[in-house]
Amino acid sequence: MIVTLIVAAEISWWIVLGLALSARYLLRLRRTSTALLIGLPVVDLALYALTVLNLRGGAEAGWMHALAASYAGFSVGYGPSLVRWADRHFLHRFAGSPKPLPSPKYGPERTRYEWQVAGRTVVSAVITLGLISLLVPLSAGSAHFGTFSQWYVKLGIAAVVNLVVAGCYSIWPKEPPAGVRVENGRVVERKAPAERV
Template sequence: MIVTLIVAAEISWWIVLGLALSTRYLLRWRRTSTALLIGLPAVDLALYALTVLNLRGGTQASWMHALAASYAGFSVGYGPSLVAWADRHFLHRFAGGPKPLPAPKYGPERTAHEWQIAKRTVVSAVITLGLISLLMPLSAGAAHVGTFAQWYWKLGIAAVVNVVVAGCYSLWPKEPPAGVRVEDGRVVEDGRVAEKVESGS
C-alpha cells in the first residue's frame, strides 16, 4: 500500500504543479494558480499523514515509510526552487518568456549557487529526520527502529558532502579558463571555440 501512496503522491504533485502553471500563463487565472501552488505541500503532508495511519494500523515498518517522510522534507527544502525552475521553463515555452539562464559555472556566483544547494540539502535532511523520528515510536521492535535509523547517517552524509563541496568553492573559487569571458558566473563568449574554428579552417 505504501508504494502505491508514494507513486500517487509523486504523480499528484506534478499534476498540481502543471495545473498551477497552466492556469497562470495560459488562462491568466493568477488566484487559482496561487491556490494550487500553495496546495503543493499539502500533497506531501497528506502522504505523511497516510504513512502514520499505515503504521498505526499495524503495518511492518520499512524503508518505504521513511521514503514517504522524505517527500515532505524534500518539498520544504527543494520545493520552492523546483517550482521556480518549472515556472521559468513553462513561461519560456508557452508564454513567450525569456530563455532560462543556466546555473553559474564560475566565480563567486558559482560559490553562492553551491551554498544554496547545500542549504536546501541540509533543510531537507533536518525536516526528513524530524519526521522519521516521529514515525519511530509507531514501529514495533528494535529491527524496525534500525530500519529508520539508517536514514540518519545516510542523510547526514549527504548534507555534510554538500556543505564540504560548497566550502571548497569558497576556499578555491572556480575561475574561468583563459579565453572564456563570463558575466554573473555564466559563459558569454568562449574564445577557445573561435580559435579551434580558425585553426580548423
C-alpha cells in the first residue's frame, strides 16, 4: 500500500507542477498558479501523514515507510530547484524563451554548483532523518528501530559523498580542455585544431 501511495504522490507532484506552470504561462492565471505551487508541499505532507496513519493502524514498519519519509525530505531539499528547472524548460517550450543553460562544467562556477548540490543533499538528509526519527515511536518504538536505522547510515553516506565531491572541486577546480573557450563555466566555443603543415 505504501509503495502505491509513493508512486501516486510522485505522479501527483508532477501533475500539480504541470498544472501550475500551464496556469501561469498558458492561461495567464497567476494566482491559480501560485496556489497550485503552494500545493506541492501538501502532496508531500499528505504522503507522510498517510504513512503515519498506516503505522498507527498496525502495519509492520518497513523500508517503504522510510522511503515515504525520504521522498518528503527529497522534495524539501530538491523541490525548489526542480520547480525552477521545470519553469525554465516550460518557458522555453511554450513561451518562446531562450533554451535553458546547462549546468556549468568548469572553473569556480562548477565548484559553486557542486556546493549547491551538496547543500541540497544535506538538507534532504537532515529532513528525512528527522521524519524517520518521528516514525520510530509510531512503530512500536525501539522494537522497529533497526528497520529504520540503516537509513541513517545510507543518508549519512550520501551527504558525506556530496560534501567530499564539492570539497574536491574546491581544491582541484575542473579546468576546460585546450581549445575550448568558456564563459561562466560553460563551453561557448570549441576551436578547431590547428592544421599541420
